[in-house]
Amino acid sequence: MKAYQIKAGDGLAGLRSIERPSTDLTANQVRVRIAAAAMNYRDLSFANGQFHNSPGHPLVPLVDGCGEVVEVGSGVTRFKSGNKVITSYYPRWIDGAISPLKTAVSFGAQVDGTLAEEVVASDEAFVTAPLGLAPIEASTLPCAGVTAWNALFVAGSAKPGSSVLLLGTGGVSLWALMLAKAAGLSAIVASSSDDKLERARALGAAATVNYRVMPEWQDEVLRLTGGAGVDTVVEVGGEGTLARSLKATAPGGTTVVVGRVTGSGPVSIEPGALIGGAKRLVGITAGSRAMLEQLVRFVEVSGIRPVIDRVFRFDEAAAAYGHLAASQHFGKTVIEIGS
Ligand SMILES: NC(=O)c1ccc[n+]([C@@H]2O[C@H](COP(=O)([O-])OP(=O)(O)OC[C@H]3O[C@@H](n4cnc5c(N)ncnc54)[C@H](OP(=O)(O)O)[C@@H]3O)[C@@H](O)[C@H]2O)c1
Structure with missing residues (x-):
């Protein structure tokens, strides 16, 4: 089977196309042909070698995948051949509270991932794909989708009527926008581009702010919310945005720390920034398989479709990496592998 490999730290130029023999299944494994x-x-x-706990050897990258079960081990009961499935970010985090054991392994970081014609893994590592979504769309649920779900509804405690702040228009934030709109939340989107903000409004953002034009964008968020701030912030910025996100959070509200696109350095926060307004600051990492299953049900009931920016062919994987790195995208970058 054809696949790609990359070693952590080798940079985008380290991506290699490889040919590998298919491995035999153990009793609890399934073979999934990735679409x-x-x-x-x-x-x-x-x-780029900035991901925690990466091995020193090359592996098949990417965590997000959608495909068809083509073979099952003798002990598999969860799936049968022909089932359409998606990967679960952490194969060992089935449900319940997080633990180091449950999150020790994720596809495309500690074990082989989905940039391959097929993936062989435990049947516990997959979830039935949502009805009504094409594989290109369904492949975006395991990382960005479940992270947005966790940030809004689990860690972020958002309820119908809640206000949320979404930073940027990348994969996580646009998933959060689609979920927010479908769940009756009021979303404010911050982006560097007026064009992207217009598109965000067309997708249901209640209000928008250009963080390039307004570097003190937290003041605009406070103005837009009548001085109150938002109930939940999906904080993907990190070093350059976290302190501002906290200021934009309403008393009793939650800043959910998801990412660090502006940097991973230390952030100076006074204890009073949390104490006075009884604000919560909470980090998350993707989500459990149970959260992914909740997301699948919500997608089926609500009919929402993830925002796809661009689709690349399998032989264009290097270009797909370059496209994501250029950071001009609006929504998800997807690689089509089969049909
Ligand atoms: N904790 C987790 O489990 C988890 C899961 C998924 C992702 N993440 C992390 O979350 C972050 C986002 O991931 P992603 O896949 O959504 O990335 P992405 O698709 O590359 O999107 C990044 C977006 O960040 C926005 N941005 C850049 N600088 C900004 C700033 N100063 N203020 C506000 N927004 C800014 C840009 O939006 P505009 O172009 O609109 O300005 C850009 O499109 C990454 O750090 C990623 O590692 C964490």
Whole structure:
């Protein structure tokens, strides 16, 4: 089977096309023919050697995949051949509270991922794909989709009527926008581009702010919310945005720390920034398989479609990495592998 490999730290130039024999299944494994694999910022971080706990050997990258079960091991009961499935970010985090054991392994970072014609893994590592979505769309649920779900509805405690702030128009933030709109939340989107903000409004953003034009964008968020701030911030910026996100958070609200696209350096926060307004600051990492299953059900009931920026062919994987790295995208970058 054809696949790609990359070693953490080798940079985007380290991506290699390889040919590998298919491996035999153990009793609890399934073989999934991958139809589409979506890309995430973490895949750039992995290539650049900035992803935690990366091995010193090359592996098949990417965590997001959608495909068809083509063979099952003798002990598999969850799936049968022909089932359409998506990967679960952490194969060992089935449900319940997070633990180091449950999150020790994720596809495309500690074990082989989805940038391949097939993936062989435990049947526990997959979830039935949502009805009504094409594989290109369904492949975006395991990382960006479940992270947005966790940030809004689990860690972020958002309820119908809540206000949320979404930073940028990348994969996580646009997933969060689609979920927010479908769940009756009021979303403010911050972006560097007026064009992207117009598109965000067309997708249902209640208000927008250009963070390039307004460097003190937290003041605009406070103005837009009548001085109150938002109930939940999906904080993907990190070093350059976290302190501002906290200021934009309403008393009793939650800043959910998801990412660090502006940098991973230390952030200076006074204790009073949290104490006075009884604000919560909470970090998350993707989500459990149970959260992914909740997201699948919500997608089926609500009919929402993820925002796809661009689809690349399998032989254009290097160009897909370059496209994501250029950071001009609006939504998800996906690689189509088969049909
Ligand atoms: N904790 C987790 O489990 C988890 C899961 C998924 C992702 N993440 C992390 O979350 C972050 C986003 O991931 P992604 O896949 O959505 O990335 P992405 O698709 O590359 O999107 C990044 C977006 O960040 C926005 N941005 C850049 N600088 C900004 C700033 N100063 N203020 C506000 N927005 C800014 C840009 O939006 P505009 O172009 O509109 O300005 C850009 O499109 C990454 O750090 C990633 O590693 C974490």
